[in-house]
Amino acid sequence: MQYADIPYQSHKKKVKWWFCWPVTLAIFVLFWPVGIFFVWKRVSCDKDSIMIGGRILLFAGIFLLFMGTIAIIAGPEDPSQAVTGRLQYFVLFICSGVALTLIGIKNIKKAKRIKKYMDLIIHLGIRSLTKIAAVSGISPDLVEKDIPKMLDKGFLPGAYMNDVRKELVIPDTGFEYEAYPQHYQFSVQCKNCGANNTVTYGFPAYCEYCSSLINNAPY
Numbered sequence: 001m002q003y004a005d006i007p008y009q010s011h012k013k014k015v016k017w018w019f020c021w022p023v024t025l026a027i028f029v030l031f032w033p034v035g036i037f038f039v040w041k042r043v044s045c046d047k048d049s050i051m052i053g054g055r056i057l058l059f060a061g062i063f064l065l066f067m068g069t070i071a072i073i074a075g076p077e078d079p080s081q082a083v084t085g086r087l088q089y090f091v092l093f094i095c096s097g098v099a100l101t102l103i104g105i106k107n108i109k110k111a112k113r114i115k116k117y118m119d120l121i122i123h124l125g126i127r128s129l130t131k132i133a134a135v136s137g138i139s140p141d142l143v144e145k146d147i148p149k150m151l152d153k154g155f156l157p158g159a160y161m162n163d164v165r166k167e168l169v170i171p172d173t174g175f176e177y178e179a180y181p182q183h184y185q186f187s188v189q190c191k192n193c194g195a196n197n198t199v200t201y202g203f204p205a206y207c208e209y210c211s212s213l214i215n216n217a218p219y
Contacts, residue, residue, distance in 0.1 A: 061101030147161065
């Protein structure tokens with residue numbers, strides 16, 4: 001299920017002018033490598049950037065690693081500057097590339113978690129953070145950190161946290177979302193042989209045709 005398929009759309013959070021893309025890109029070029037910090041902050045400002053920012057950072061990191069490797073192998077034209085030049089290339093390209101790559105991977109994982117949260121909250125009607133953690137397989141501590149940050153970034157407008165009950169509260173928006181029962185059954189395709197199987201939500205399931213383990217949660 002794609003994130004865009006979720007009907008409960010979130011409002012865009014207004015980005016401060018110094019983090020708009022033209023300013024961010026200008027700082028990135030003129031104040032390298034300090035500009036990397038602004039790029040990282042920009043892709044974490046609003047919901048749209050969060051969902052795609054990880055891939056942008058990962059691509060940029062790999063590109064810098066590639067360019068840095070070429071620069072170090074080629075080296076400066078002046079032999080007397082070989083060591084100093086390669087050290088500069090290492091700091092500017094390799095270190096920056098590694099940092100962007102690691103941050104990109106972290107943001108990609110965050111975006112995947114958000115997609116899981118949205119599916120569970122909207123399509124399965126789960127509001128308890130404890131249940132969200134149990135169904136998604138994500139640690140309760142991480143869920144408790146992620147959900148409030150999602151709300152702050154503009155996901156699920158109007159929703160708020162009940163800290164006492166550790167529940168997400170979503171006001172009536174005109175959409176009716178049914179909370180599926182514990183033994184909710186749904187059809188899922190086996191990734192191994194492609195056969196369709198009817199499985200029960202929350203219980204281990206195996207393909208009737210090839211005996212492969214099947215994902216038992218519809219997300």
